[in-house]
Amino acid sequence: MLHRESGVFKTSYAADMALYPLPIARWTVAAIILLFAVVLPLSLHEYYLSVINLSLIAIVGALGLNILVGYTGQISVGHAAFMSVGAYTAANLAVKLGLPFWVTLPAGGLMAAFIGAIVGIPSLRIKGLYLAIATLAGQLIIEWIINHTPAISGGAQASIQVPRPALWGYEMKTQGQLYFFLLFFAALAILATLNLVRSRIGRAFVAIRDQDIAAEIIGINIFRYKLLSFAISSFYAGVCGVLYTYYFGIANYEAFQIGVSIDYLAMIIIGGLGSVLGSILGAVFVTMLPIVIRLTMEPLAGLFFNAGEMSSVIASTRLVLFGGLIIFFLVVEPEGLNRLWRNIRNYFRVWPFSY
């Protein structure tokens, strides 16, 4: 339609390096930024912002997991544990040393990256399901250590209340204020990932995913890049955990248990392995779909049932619909929502002259 894709007219390295070479893509991105930074926060009710906030946090975590699982081909079911490492690091720094979020957030990420690299060591020798079990062990060990170390967990309750994030004395506590806080870091994470995956490091990850022996032969240091992948992925997870901590105002390891790791794996599989857009779509899908289903069902169920029955019906039907829709989307396009979106886009790219 509006695309101008004929020929390569690049005259500078900058033009060649651009994330979005086409003008229409740049306009679209600008429009999306405008939408999220100005239009949505001004027009949406706080409730809808809270739903977007949850999605923004999930996007950071999903991007991290996709770097590891989608780009490097190493499976991890310990993602939630790395989040808890970030969460407790930040909470301890924020409470015991009174540090602001712009110190605790990278610190939480770095600590998670360090722990993640250690948990990733088995990946040097084992692959696939075996690695999944090794990372599962990592998840349980980290949970156990936090639960049994009062110096980390802050006492029997294993939860540490943190103050709201503040910038130059301005405290962010309403959903609207937290929206900008989370949007900034989610946008940063997206931008960083887009650039990472087309860098030398990102290409090395993909080479390892596709055939690690071949990658080693062409000169990629498997040891370094596999652990780097675990570290970067865990850094994102740690940041995600810190964001959760500031969003809820508390670090609590019970919010980062094995089920959460599975949820994040579901996000990237539904969204599409090895794609940035897929991580975003998957995170939004898994976070918002149950809510959307409930919002649509509430007026419908209200016609047939009283309040008590309605709650029971909605709760059960929602699970059925959620599961059904996941199966539907995966059957329609096994490579995830990202591929589905690309198929649609490619169809309309030459529409109506498809030949």
Added chain:
Amino acid sequence: MNYTTRWLGAAVAAGALALAAGAAYAQDKEVVFGLQCDRTGATQTVGIFLCPGYHDYISLLNSKGGVEGFKIRVMEIDHEYKVPPAMEAHERFKKEGVVLESLYGTPQTAALTKKLEEDKILGTSPGFGTAAAADGKRYPYVFPIAASYWSQGAAAVAFAKKELGGSLKDKKIAYLFYDNPAGKEPLVILEDLAKSESFELRIFAVPAPGVEMAAQVLDITGRYKPDFIITHLFGRSPSVSIKELKGKGYPLNKVVSFVWGASEADIKAAGGFDVAEGYHTLQFAGVGTDFQVIKDINAMYQAQGKPAPKEQEISVFYNRGLMIAALHVEAVRNAIKAKGGAKPTSVDVKNGMEAIKGFTLGGMVPPMAITPEDHEGGGWVQVWTVKGGKLVKNGEWFQAYRDVIKKHLAAVN
């Protein structure tokens, strides 16, 4: 456009106006409650009995004309025992203008504590959350409204003392607990009491998911041989503990369980009431269907031509739902009375909750007194014992070692 359609249009418009006016009127005379539930997640075995109890109490109340002329609308959200949906539920409730929230789950309570305070909406967390939340000055908008794990620990020790003949000197007590923060929480109280009552305490942790505890039980029954066992388990594990202890020949009348290992469902899963004969349970709401309020609910259903709710089968959880709903309604009643019949805000309801005193719902609710300082209401429990195929009341409501609990609450800061 002919006359018919015009008249029809006018009629429709008038009808719509009337409906809108009616809705507006209904909203003036309506109070909204937010109910967080877990009907489909990790602890669904509680939620599917507790939440219907809550709804039934509110339906009964509405069928009798509501509270002080206000109807109550319950908005329920199932958070599947996950934390992020609990925040979404809270924001949704806020949008709907709820005056209070019923929280569900310890991590969810923790995650919402700060937000509830900022939004000035009270949340009740009976049987969840931190024991420190009993301190209303420190946690102004969280109301445990039931015995915390600290109070339960103290009550369990007091009960053991009574059962062992009035003295715990040189007795051995085993504490079998789920290895999570909730399971470890009462330890400080138990250790403190072990010193003051001079009994020996040994702890046995059961790791998640708690369905395998043969080693711990063998250690308790074969090696430690305690005079009494206090158990604090969740989910499937209480039934496993009953089965294992029974299998090793330990007398179950020397075992007392905290409130989440205390339902008919746990006993049935352990092999039935015959197997669990003698097992003691702590309860923060009355057990069984022998209460006037349950008869009223069944009469309401009968009038509609429906059978009594099958959820009453697990009366431990069903009655807890009734109790939570009843206390919520009393808080709103106090708030409306204090405002002279006007619609209460969430802050009014918080003050109303802090004025609850002497409300017992025919013995189902303990004689608690909630005050601005004490959001726990005194930490009352009742012991119910498995006897002859059902849970039988074993003594009246009691509270134990309040001075110890108060000392620890003061030390939290």
